[in-house]
Amino acid sequence: MDINGPVESTVIEERPGRRRLPPQERRQQIIDGAVAFFAEVGFDGKTRDLAKRLGVTQSLLFNYFATKDELIEAVYEQVYLNRLAPDWPDRLTDRSTPLRDRLLAFYTEYSTLIFQYEWMRIFMSSGLSGAELNRRYLKHLGDVILRPLLGEIEFAARSGGTPTMEDIWNLHGGIVYIGIRQHIYRTPCPDDPSVAITRAVDRFLLAFGVEQG
Amino acid sequence: MDINGPVESTVIEERPGRRRLPPQERRQQIIDGAVAFFAEVGFDGKTRDLAKRLGVTQSLLFNYFATKDELIEAVYEQVYLNRLAPDWPDRLTDRSTPLRDRLLAFYTEYSTLIFQYEWMRIFMSSGLSGAELNRRYLKHLGDVILRPLLGEIEFAARSGGTPTMEDIWNLHGGIVYIGIRQHIYRTPCPDDPSVAITRAVDRFLLAFGVEQG
DNA sequence: AGATTTATAGATCATTTGCTCAATAAGATT
DNA sequence: AATCTTATTGAGCAAATGATCTATAAATCT
Numbered sequence: 444m445d446i447n448g449p450v451e452s453t454v455i456e457e458r459p460g461r462r463r464l465p466p467q468e469r470r471q472q473i474i475d476g477a478v479a480f481f482a483e484v485g486f487d488g489k490t491r492d493l494a495k496r497l498g499v500t501q502s503l504l505f506n507y508f509a510t511k512d513e514l515i516e517a518v519y520e521q522v523y524l525n526r527l528a529p530d531w532p533d534r535l536t537d538r539s540t541p542l543r544d545r546l547l548a549f550y551t552e553y554s555t556l557i558f559q560y561e562w563m564r565i566f567m568s569s570g571l572s573g574a575e576l577n578r579r580y581l582k583h584l585g586d587v588i589l590r591p592l593l594g595e596i597e598f599a600a601r602s603g604g605t606p607t608m609e610d611i612w613n614l615h616g617g618i619v620y621i622g623i624r625q626h627i628y629r630t631p632c633p634d635d636p637s638v639a640i641t642r643a644v645d646r647f648l649l650a651f652g653v654e655q656g
Numbered sequence: 657m658d659i660n661g662p663v664e665s666t667v668i669e670e671r672p673g674r675r676r677l678p679p680q681e682r683r684q685q686i687i688d689g690a691v692a693f694f695a696e697v698g699f700d701g702k703t704r705d706l707a708k709r710l711g712v713t714q715s716l717l718f719n720y721f722a723t724k725d726e727l728i729e730a731v732y733e734q735v736y737l738n739r740l741a742p743d744w745p746d747r748l749t750d751r752s753t754p755l756r757d758r759l760l761a762f763y764t765e766y767s768t769l770i771f772q773y774e775w776m777r778i779f780m781s782s783g784l785s786g787a788e789l790n791r792r793y794l795k796h797l798g799d800v801i802l803r804p805l806l807g808e809i810e811f812a813a814r815s816g817g818t819p820t821m822e823d824i825w826n827l828h829g830g831i832v833y834i835g836i837r838q839h840i841y842r843t844p845c846p847d848d849p850s851v852a853i854t855r856a857v858d859r860f861l862l863a864f865g866v867e868q869g
Numbered sequence: 870a871g872a873t874t875t876a877t878a879g880a881t882c883a884t885t886t887g888c889t890c891a892a893t894a895a896g897a898t899t
Numbered sequence: 900a901a902t903c904t905t906a907t908t909g910a911g912c913a914a915a916t917g918a919t920c921t922a923t924a925a926a927t928c929t
Contacts, residue, residue, distance in 0.1 A: 463876055463925045485784060487700040489916065500878050505918060564784065570841045571698060571780060581843050609852040610859075612837070613830040620829025623836075628783045630794050639822040646823075650859035676895045676906055702886065713908050718888060 470507045473497060477518050482564040486515055486572060519576050522565050526556065526580070532587050535595065542599045543648055543655055546592070550618055550640050557619070558636065563626035589615060602652030614647045683720050686710060690731050695777040699728055699785060732789050735778050739769065739793075745800050748808065755812045756861055756868055759805070763831055763853050770832070771849065776839035802828060815865030827860045 464472070476497045481488055490511055494501040508514040531553075535545050557563065570577040589611045597605040618640055625632040633639055648655055677685070689710045694701055703724055707714040721727040744766075748758050770776065783790040802824045810818040831853055838845040846852055861868055 461877060461924065466876075469876080485698075485700075487698075490918090491916075501917090502879075502919080503877060506876075509918090511917065567780065567784060567840070571777065571784070573842070577841050578843055581837075581841055607852075607855075609846055610855055612833070613852060613856045616833025616836070617826040617830030620825070620833055623829070624794075624825070627780070628790050628794055629786070630791055633822055639820075639826060642820075642823055643826045646859060646863040650862055674894065674907055679906075682906080703888090704886075714887090715889080715909075716907060719906075722888095724887065 466507070469503075473499075473504060473507055473514070474517050474521050477514055478521055478561050478565065481515070481518055481568070482561040485568050490514075518565065519569060519574065522562060523576055523580060526562070527583065527587065528552075532591055535588065536591050538595075538598075542595055542653055543644065545595070546644050546648070547641060549588075550644065551637055554618065554622070554636055554640060558622040558625060560626050563622050567623070567627055585612075596648075596651055596653060599653045600651040601654070603650055606647075606651055610647075614643065617643050679720070682716075686712075686717060686720055686727070687730050687734050690727055691734055691774050691778065694728070694731055694781070695774040698781050703727075731778065732782065732787065735775060736789055736793060739775070740796065740800065741765075745804055748801065749804050751808075751811075755808055755866055756857065758808070759857050759861070760854060762801070763857065764850055767831065767835070767849055767853060771835040771838060773839050776835050780836070780840055798825075809861075809864055809866060812866045813864040814867070816863055819860075819864055823860075827856065830856050 477493055480493045480496055484492070490504055491501045494504055504514065508517065531549060535549055537545065557566075566577065566580075585608075590608070593606060593608055593611050596611075600606075618636075621632060621636045621639060624630045645655060690706060693706045693709055697705070703717055704714045707717055717727065721730065744762060748762055750758065770779075779790065779793075798821075803821070806819060806821060806824050809824075813819075831849075834845060834849045834852060837843045858868060
């Protein structure tokens with residue numbers, strides 16, 4: 444398949460032995476592998492197991508990260524970075540499109556973003572271990588997405604009063620719970636959550652008398 | 657500071673030294689301590705730390721449990737046992753009382769049962785680590801509580817179609833998410849979740865045209 | 870082609886950790 | 900009070916684990 448040396452024509456593609464990579468690239472490769480690894484086994488996963496999975500020496504990890512904790516920090520950064528698209532606040536409050544459409548668009552996109560093995564499990568693991576990053580993320584989500592959402596529903600509400608912040612969290616939690624069932628509990632789930640999401644959103648809007656498509 | 661010889665008349669109540677307990681009692685004490693301990697630090701908590709917290713030697717733990725895994729099994733058993741009261745299925749399907757009352761009664765009781773530090777965290781930890789017990793519990797919950805609930809709502813529905821099983825899971829998830837925010841993420845939450853629960857239940861019933869009180 | 874740089878491997882250290890076992894003493898029995 | 904039973908301890912083993920350090924070889928430069 445692959446001819447690497449001048450005289451070797453047989454396959455050797457297994458065990459590349461010692462592949463020398465640009466530090467930037469190797470570092471990223473380690474982080475990517477660590478994300479998948481820690482998502483699977485939790486943050487108490489052993490550096491030797493991670494190294495083996497990467498096809499690399501354990502000592503190499505400590506060439507790129509001084510301590511295991513530092514590696515975990517890099518994992519956090521990698522996973523949490525850019526999870527909340529910056530244009531959602533604007534799109535959610537763009538009253539030129541019906542509220543229902545905005546809500547469905549948001550939760551459709553957001554759910555495909557977060558209903559993923561790595562994100563779900565690392566978010567839950569880091570939450571359990573008390574990572575401050577989790578609280579920061581949730582506060583940010585509340586401030587930047589859910590609170591404005593509350594305002595939009597208040598504005599569009601025609602009957603049945605207006606929601607509280609707890610109501611919004613309830614809507615959100617009911618949707619997120621699908622991902623928890625899927626990736627944390629590994630329980631049977633719908634392949635496509637969008638219909639459940641649509642129905643949940645519609646029930647919510649109905650309760651506050653918001654016009655539906 | 658501390659006089660240990662025969663002439664001690666002052667308080668020594670700290671450090672009971674070697675307290676000898678009936679095995680049954682000691683075993684239970686260890687399990688209780690282990691529940692609190694593993695809930696706090698996760699199942700990778702060290703047996704030495706647990707022993708220290710119990711004021712007991714680490715080797716003593718292995719007198720009562722052959723392995724750490726066996727201790728963890730005992731923790732599971734202790735925590736999962738009797739979490740689902742056996743009379744709920746009957747009470748939920750007792751059509752002599754209004755459906756809304758039944759639903760509120762269930763979720764009020766159930767939430768006070770599960771919105772507790774130990775349960776929430778051990779359930780999540782064991783879920784993350786892939787414990788079969790979790791899936792069993794959730795399947796049981798679905799079969800014995802949520803599925804019958806679906807039947808009740810179908811029966812009481814006057815308009816707006818009837819719910820699907822996914823709708824029921826959505827109702828359930830939105831409520832459970834309160835406990836997750838409280839004990840896993842440790843994010844600000846209402847002290848009393850009952851009003852949020854009531855509003856969630858009412859929105860749900862409204863969507864299916866169920867008579868409300 | 871040879872010299873240079875440095876990413877990587879391999880060996881190893883110091884703790885940690887699950888677990889064992891003989892010695893000890895707390896409480897019951899006589 | 901002496902004896903007996905056994906719950907508990909303390910020392911310690913073997914394997915695992917995070918981290919260190921020097922030798923090696925892959926790529927680059929001259």
